[in-house]
Amino acid sequence: MSNYQYRKSSNAKPKIEKFDFSITQWASVFGMAIFFLFFPYQSGLFNGFTYDFEPPIYEAAMYVSAVFLVVLAYLSRNMKFDCPEFPLGTGMVLIPFVYWISSFQAVSYHNAVVMVFVTAVYAVFFLTAQSLVSTRATRLAAELILYVSGYAIVIFGLLNAMGHIYKKDAIWFTSGAYRLTSVFQYSNTYAGFLLALLLCAAFSAVNAKRRVVSWLHAFMLVPIWISFMLTYSRGALVLLPVLALAFVVFLRLDRQIAYAGALLVSAAASFVILGPFTERYVEIMQIVLPKFDGDPAKLRSVWDWTSWQNWLLLLAAAIVTSFLTVAIRAAQPWLEHRLSRLEKFRFSSFVLPAASALLGALVFWIMFGSQIAGKLLPQSISERIANINFRQHSVLERMTFYQDALKVSADYPLLGAGGGAWNALYEKYQNNPYVSRQAHSFFFQTLVEVGWIGLLIVIGLIGIIFAFYLRQYWKERAEQPGHFVFFILVFSILAHSMIDFDMSYVYIGALVFFSLGVLGAVYRDNVRLPRFSLLNQVRWRYLYPAFLGLMSVTILIQVYQEYTAAHYYQRALTMAVKEQRPLHELLDPLDKAIAYSPAHPTYNYVKIDWLSQAFRQTGDRSYALQAKELIERIKSTESYDRMIILSKYRNHKDLGEYNELMETLEEGISKFQWDIQFYETAIMEYALNGNSVKATDPDRAQIYWNRGMELYEEILRREQLLASLPEEQLQGRSFDVTPFIRQAVGQILYGQGRYEDAVSMLQPLVESDLRDIYNRIGVRHYLAALHKLGQSDTELMNRLIEADPNEHAYLELLLQ
Incomplete structure (x- = not known):
């Protein structure tokens, strides 16, 4: 049963907005909501290419694969092959496919397989959003999910900052500052996330149809600003005005003024309280955070006066910002009327951004060229902002990473070196002995992993979606549709991901590809592709969903095997550390872990290490020979694993094989030149x-x-x-x-x-x-x-x- 609602468009043609109720559609939306609301608290599902980060990713992948089977039930009945949904979805499926192809030549096969799982999860979110978010109701649901998820993460971070709860590494102490990281345990990624959330919240605050919704978004601007400043991220701070001005171009003149006003008002309110807030924040952290590893955190009571002073400052600034933003929003009809004549000029959209850029540069020069910034901002923050330049160590180090990534791609140009290749190869190609298991750029890391072919597929898909969406959006720009918030979110995160590894967090990646799916779905009915209309026929229409279902079940089975292996490995560690079991008992669960995941370097290394210890304790040569056989097998898939190479060296030394020993050390020097x-x-x-x-x-x-x-x-x-x-x-x-x-x-x-x-x-x-x-x-x-x-x-x-x-x-x- 369905009904239709007509609304006016900029071309004066009635546009039909469809409201269908489908149990499978809303069950799938609910399933996606569960992911975004609960999984971020597993360190943002960070993919660090070590065992410690893997189990939560496996759990998330199994959950998402199961939800996708429900999505396929809806997709098989409602998919229209003669609209952009099919070619865009096929383009998305190519990303995990190229990761799978690249895994056959991967320098780290296990990490390559993990990346196949991760990109498959991204594909599921993209395809789900493309299929499900097809009506105004589902778009509002998707928007609500993302905001609730984002705001919850902000509140979680502030609860840690106030000392009421404690999550390890939710706050870093580094370079003399307590840097807020929230669920991500990395301040720069949290800053990139907050950057996107701030720009989205400001847009919704001035664009929401209902005043109460506008008030709620405006209320969250100050908490987001304060959290953003406490990350001490210079890169995100530099990007903020650039992105804000870029997005303003896509708004009507009255919305441009309102959007800029909301950002400025919230920034002013935040900077007014930032000094005293930061002082108490530092005072709280000096008490709460453990001085040594293993020490308990000294949490503050919910009635603690120091914490409450900060909460009251935050509340007062948020309320003031809310009322001022709502007032700005209320003035929009008057602004629209007054600016209607100027709106007709061809380049009117660029007037405010250009003027704002010049004014912003002048204000920055005045503040940091004098002592004004030091008086308005906490010393730690003002000094960090004043040190922003292209000669600072973080910029120079990133440039080195990118140059080294190009060196890797020169040896693996077409399909790359497989998922996780940067983690495996960077020490061979590095210019100096830095330690960075991430390339600090989504695009350079993708280049290393899947080569120029894979990178072009990723960039091509994103570029096509942006071009398709913006071309259609510009036609109804005067109406300022709310789904523009998904473009703000995707573009902001991808922009920050150019200089950091935000996309290594599966939660962030899922957020981006889900939003890309929404952008691909918004205007999909505006374009028809007749050459694909044949696939709408009954005998053909189920082939594509069946293929996706088969792939989903395959991924689900493989992920379950890896998850089972992780369970057995953890059991072996528990028996070794806590129960002090003999070796023959320890090897039983460890062998099961290896049976389920034969190419996992950690499981194999631990067994090699235990066998080597047994040889040294007993002198029984059979243990060393077993270790040698295991080393030779795992080294065929993990030839750049440092611990495996060292194990091979020690094994040759145990067996008195001195020629092989020296060959192994020379191999180590060639692969780890620093x-x-x-x-x-x-x-x-x-x-x-x-x-x-x-x-x-x-x-x-x-x-x-x-x-x-x-x-x-x-x-x-x-x-x-x-x-x-x-x-x-x-x-x-x-x-x-x-x-x-x-x-x-x-x-x-x-x-x-x-x-x-x-x-x-x-x-x-x-x-x-x-x-x-x-x-x-x-x-x-x-x-x-x-x-x-x-x-x-x-x-x-x-x-x-x-x-x-x-x-x-x-x-x-x-x-x-």
């Missing part, structure tokens, strides 16, 4: 191997020693490269000649008869702690080299023998 530990271990092994064969095969000893010295020279070369980095750019991990390397190189120089060089190399170890055996080895060779030069150091000799009386005999043996 990991000083690989250099340390390799140089030491070359030194020891040279010492062990120098009497029987001096030529081979020289080959070992020469290679050790080549690695040492490579370390010195790379140190010079680091010295050439811009002063503002952080180096990352330490990459220096360590005492361990120094004593290993000293041994090589001594073995080569370069005694003066050995003395020079080992001299810094003279003042080291001689209780450390490695320091004693270095000092022993130092004294031996001095002896060869006809010199001595009696005091140092006495210290060495005092640390270990056996050193006298060791030194005599070395001199012989």
